[in-house]
Amino acid sequence: MKRMLLTISYDGTAYHGWQVQPNGITVQETVQNALCGLIGVRPALTGCSRTDAGVHARKFCCHFDCDDKFPEKAFLRGLDSLLPPDIAVRDCAEVPPDFHARYSAKGKTYCYYILNSRCRDPFAARYSWKIEQELDADKMNTFCSGLVGRHDFAAFSSAGRSVEDTVRTVSECTVTRSGDTVILKVTADGFLYNMVRIITGTAVGVSFGKIPPDATRDIINSKNRAAAGDTAPPQGLFLEEIYY
């Protein structure tokens, strides 16, 4: 047996997130089905994170164990040909047997895309949150800069989280504007349930004057979800990078 690390990208629009669940098709089971078609057995497949329904990944890693006889190329070409157009194989490589797609990750980068425009954009509709009222990227940045560091992010986590330890280290949290697109980028050693979507919703609340830009520390210290802003919708969120 050998352990393989599979790197994929996917458009999450049609999926109920990564993890197999009873009420809808997921990315995990779709990849498992394709793997089963290729190697004849349905391997356990462990993902680097559990992205929500409608969230996208430009880079997503998962590991599985398989017989030594299957070459990497079979996964790159064969698996890719068995996957639907909205999931693509980017890479496949053997890793040490103790490597773990989730626990070996040192960090991840997410980007949240906001279309800040009066007009709809048919090409961005599935990949952004459309907000008509003009956003103030400077105000959002002031709020976001306060998140950088090692903090208890319980206030930025939805109920339903599976972890008890809510302390994470955010190394980067910036807001930039490129034309009509406002991009919130966060890098951290780990993320809590809905953390980026709550950070984004709160930053938008700051831009609209509902929350003071310097309230970041107060919200963190409250450890209270109600102190933060709304949860931004899923379709603007992209897992961009995973660091091992």
Next chain:
Amino acid sequence: MKRMLLTISYDGTAYHGWQVQPNGITVQETVQNALCGLIGVRPALTGCSRTDAGVHARKFCCHFDCDDKFPEKAFLRGLDSLLPPDIAVRDCAEVPPDFHARYSAKGKTYCYYILNSRCRDPFAARYSWKIEQELDADKMNTFCSGLVGRHDFAAFSSAGRSVEDTVRTVSECTVTRSGDTVILKVTADGFLYNMVRIITGTAVGVSFGKIPPDATRDIINSKNRAAAGDTAPPQGLFLEEIYY
């Protein structure tokens, strides 16, 4: 009565092109249906060009005549709300009664997007032509630069064209690379049937060594479709700009 110029953008994936036809839903009839829902009559709708099935438009203009009582805002807001997610209203403005969306146009710019990568990209699949073999943008540029000027482009037009005059003036034809994406951009006073897709297919043929980079003038002079290269698939083509 007044004449209105409607500017839209659309993802052409689901449509059989702009123009109403018996065997599939088109952008024209979808916009006509929405207009009918708004103003109660189904107006004639004249487009700036007849884009093919699967071709996209970031900017597409069309005109129609309507009763004076409908304000521009009704079209911007009301019409937009009646259109599906893949067609969006960008603007609506009254124009002189002799204005014509097609004949008043002084020129248009199209871009053709090629994903030049071994890997599929789930986010670009509907909006590009995927070519694995590495393209030589310099060679493609040499070929494209020979197209600039006033020429008879009959060799770059598919059978089935509705015009007899095949002379057009190309003011710009360039190929640029941005990472894995190769973009062919053409601006002209008018375009023949499939012209940009044949130019793109021929430029790719030049990159692959099937056609010499300096053959541009010979192909033009042949006035023979068979002298040019393949027709590139529709999904990489975008109408980007119309000049009035």
